[in-house]
Amino acid sequence: MFIRQSDILERQILAARWVYPVEGPPLERAVVELEGARIAAVYQGEHPRAVDLGNTALIPGLVNAHTHLEFSQLETPLGPAQPFAEWIRSIMKSRFTCSVPARDRIQQGIEESLQAGTTCLGEIATGSESLQLLNADDRKPSAVVFRECLGFTPDRIQEQQQIAADYLQLGTDLELSAAVGLGLSPHAPYSVNPDLYLNLIQQARDQGVPAAVHLAETEDELEFLSQKSGPFVDLLAELGLWDPQILRDGMRLYDYLAPLAELTSALAVHGNYFGVAEIEFLKQAPQISVVYCPRTHYYFGHRLHPWQSMISQGINVALGTDSRASNPDLSLWKELQFLRDKFPDVPTDLILECGTLAGARALELSDELGTLTVGKRADLALVRLPEGSVPASGSDLLLNSRSYVSRVMLNGVWIN
Numbered sequence: 001m002f003i004r005q006s007d008i009l010e011r012q013i014l015a016a017r018w019v020y021p022v023e024g025p026p027l028e029r030a031v032v033e034l035e036g037a038r039i040a041a042v043y044q045g046e047h048p049r050a051v052d053l054g055n056t057a058l059i060p061g062l063v064n065a066h067t068h069l070e071f072s073q074l075e076t077p078l079g080p081a082q083p084f085a086e087w088i089r090s091i092m093k094s095r096f097t098c099s100v101p102a103r104d105r106i107q108q109g110i111e112e113s114l115q116a117g118t119t120c121l122g123e124i125a126t127g128s129e130s131l132q133l134l135n136a137d138d139r140k141p142s143a144v145v146f147r148e149c150l151g152f153t154p155d156r157i158q159e160q161q162q163i164a165a166d167y168l169q170l171g172t173d174l175e176l177s178a179a180v181g182l183g184l185s186p187h188a189p190y191s192v193n194p195d196l197y198l199n200l201i202q203q204a205r206d207q208g209v210p211a212a213v214h215l216a217e218t219e220d221e222l223e224f225l226s227q228k229s230g231p232f233v234d235l236l237a238e239l240g241l242w243d244p245q246i247l248r249d250g251m252r253l254y255d256y257l258a259p260l261a262e263l264t265s266a267l268a269v270h271g272n273y274f275g276v277a278e279i280e281f282l283k284q285a286p287q288i289s290v291v292y293c294p295r296t297h298y299y300f301g302h303r304l305h306p307w308q309s310m311i312s313q314g315i316n317v318a319l320g321t322d323s324r325a326s327n328p329d330l331s332l333w334k335e336l337q338f339l340r341d342k343f344p345d346v347p348t349d350l351i352l353e354c355g356t357l358a359g360a361r362a363l364e365l366s367d368e369l370g371t372l373t374v375g376k377r378a379d380l381a382l383v384r385l386p387e388g389s390v391p392a393s394g395s396d397l398l399l400n401s402r403s404y405v406s407r408v409m410l411n412g413v414w415i416n
């Protein structure tokens, strides 16, 4: 264990035009006091020794609950966006032809995330680099790093389970800091053998770690499961992996959702095509969070996401950027601004909660972060608000298209 620089800092007193605790309404002209790496007080008013941060808003650091940092070197999303199976082909090609070392790509993604105010990540990894880099020091976002497992044919089952077991062992060997956690990610129904899927969830359960699964991402996936036909069958056949016996007849999303409810925490990533039946199930399974990736959803041209309906029914909906293969950047801040723009009737407070507390809940970190609450980690983002003539309400100001994240604090230390 290293001694954090913040452990030896004096009390810091920060005053901003707006403070968004997320737990509770926004506070105008308010103060946040920090003691070392922790939040010590949050209140409306003044303090004679406060550092005045000017025309800004202090918010909890953002939680990007779903990304793949290994694609962070991409300058533009991969195409074509449709059909989806064609995009998967592009992803496979990019993985096999990229000459930039994984460490460099992931490091680039970590830095980009921090610049955008993200202080916590749900990262999907295909190697150990993410875990090692995020665990390196306390100037990195907190994270749960999910090891991705892939393999549709039965001959891959044992190998993939061993990869998962080795990964969880590596996490133990590395002596992870309190800010980094482990998880497993069976990729998706069309890329993971159903038995392997159940075994990986069992492994996660046995080890007490969360799981993240891409689920209900496309209509093609629904056709794949229910009809055993469509573009995913064509893709698997092309790769020499298709065998109709592998899928039981009449499989449903429920067959993938139900095992997740056995875990202490699970992320159903995307859920673009969750219908009434799945939403009814999720209402009874609070361990499962849905991760909506707004700009990625938009990129693929899916029909309207049911995120608002889910939230109104008590389901935890976190937000993710997904990777740069389907998004122009890794800014969760821009996801919030995108939602503000596309859903003008949704309150800013709710959008901000999705990008902070809901993500922390999904990653089982809400005791530590996600709100500006006394005792929680002092991971903050400072948002510069627009100058000049602006609406009077702070809520309208925060996600204004001209607002931007100007500084980020981790463990009580400004890192930029």
Ligand SMILES: [Zn+2]
Residues within 6 Å of the ligand: 066, 067, 068, 124, 214, 269, 322, 323
């Ligand atoms: Zn993804």
